[in-house]
Amino acid sequence: MTGTSGHNTNREAPELRENVSLAPITSWQIGGIADVYAEPTNEEQLEAAIEEGAKRGLPITILGGGTNVLISDRGVRGLVIGLRKFSGIKTSEVEGRFQIEALAGTSKSELLKAFLKAKLEPAIFLAGIPGDIGGGVVMNAGVGEQLRPREFNEITDAIEVWRWPTTPLADMSIFKVGRQRLEAKSLNWSYRHCEGWRPGLISKVWLSWPMEPKADVLDRVKAANHNRLTKQPLDMPSCGSVFVNPVGDRAGRLIEASGLKGFAIGGAKVSEKHANFIVNTGGATAQDMRAVIEHVRARVKDRQGVDLKTEVVWLGDWTP
Numbered sequence: 001m002t003g004t005s006g007h008n009t010n011r012e013a014p015e016l017r018e019n020v021s022l023a024p025i026t027s028w029q030i031g032g033i034a035d036v037y038a039e040p041t042n043e044e045q046l047e048a049a050i051e052e053g054a055k056r057g058l059p060i061t062i063l064g065g066g067t068n069v070l071i072s073d074r075g076v077r078g079l080v081i082g083l084r085k086f087s088g089i090k091t092s093e094v095e096g097r098f099q100i101e102a103l104a105g106t107s108k109s110e111l112l113k114a115f116l117k118a119k120l121e122p123a124i125f126l127a128g129i130p131g132d133i134g135g136g137v138v139m140n141a142g143v144g145e146q147l148r149p150r151e152f153n154e155i156t157d158a159i160e161v162w163r164w165p166t167t168p169l170a171d172m173s174i175f176k177v178g179r180q181r182l183e184a185k186s187l188n189w190s191y192r193h194c195e196g197w198r199p200g201l202i203s204k205v206w207l208s209w210p211m212e213p214k215a216d217v218l219d220r221v222k223a224a225n226h227n228r229l230t231k232q233p234l235d236m237p238s239c240g241s242v243f244v245n246p247v248g249d250r251a252g253r254l255i256e257a258s259g260l261k262g263f264a265i266g267g268a269k270v271s272e273k274h275a276n277f278i279v280n281t282g283g284a285t286a287q288d289m290r291a292v293i294e295h296v297r298a299r300v301k302d303r304q305g306v307d308l309k310t311e312v313v314w315l316g317d318w319t320p
């Protein structure tokens, strides 16, 4: 292996903290508390956190970079495992392919840097997509532009999934976290979605691309970043596009055509710059966001006859 930036080898169990506010670790800066929160930095700590959660009978929720989730104001019951420090990336070249092995919490920007260093095209679609690699697989993150590649399914070879017993065991000494490698071909990929690995936690991702360097990759990454800066409200907390594009159209166009740019409830506002972004103008609650999302859906349905579906994942306690 070359280009190793090292998997952490600290063997201590991670600290399990109680009543931790999740808002600061989401890109929307919204959400209540996790009953219990752990941020493992390596596989041993991750396994210890899962085991401790299971021992206490806690449901477990996974948080990647927190850039595509709406966490309820009432928070998340049980244990939340945040993966943003669970990172490490190794690169190599094997039989004409550039190969990457990464822990799931490695940021997409680290992935971009690895491809960019090798002057490879995946760096271009990754430009400006936040969050981590595991979240990128779960969401099959990508861009609408006609690029190759443009989504995670085109660069992912395989994933490692961890699973564990979710009902309390009478004898915890037999508790075991199972690990399974799943080939990307066996997964069910679709637009902003990946199935076939649940339930569980994606711990590791293997990615690759033909070793065919292109001289203009850096310029194209810079152009993609510039394009985002001009078109998206990157100066305000958001989760990117709130709705998936319906077949043959764009959610942003439908929302704008429904006269909703600037529509606001509390601190949640449909961006004036990009109508598929709902920004937190300061102090927005998850309830404000939900109310704006519901209003947008109802108005677009009424005016355009289209039923918009959310891309953002709803986490936590949303019971009425």
Ligand SMILES: Cc1cc2nc3c(=O)[nH]c(=O)nc-3n(C[C@H](O)[C@H](O)[C@H](O)COP(=O)(O)OP(=O)(O)OC[C@H]3O[C@@H](n4cnc5c(N)ncnc54)[C@H](O)[C@@H]3O)c2cc1C
Binding pocket: 027, 061, 062, 063, 064, 065, 066, 067, 068, 069, 083, 104, 105, 128, 129, 130, 131, 132, 133, 134, 135, 136, 137, 138, 139, 140, 141, 142, 143, 192, 200, 201, 202, 203, 234, 238, 239, 240, 241, 313
């Ligand atoms: C400014 C901005 C621009 C954006 N632009 C784009 C874009 O161009 N294209 C695009 O596709 N998206 C975009 N997004 C949305 C978001 O960045 C992506 O969907 C991203 O891939 C989410 O990754 P994450 O690590 O933040 O996942 P999170 O938001 O933390 O999690 C998303 C879901 O995945 C689950 N999950 C996360 N990691 C794991 C794991 N290891 N194992 C099991 N489950 C897991 C979570 O439970 C949750 O259900 C944008 C967001 C922002 C804020």
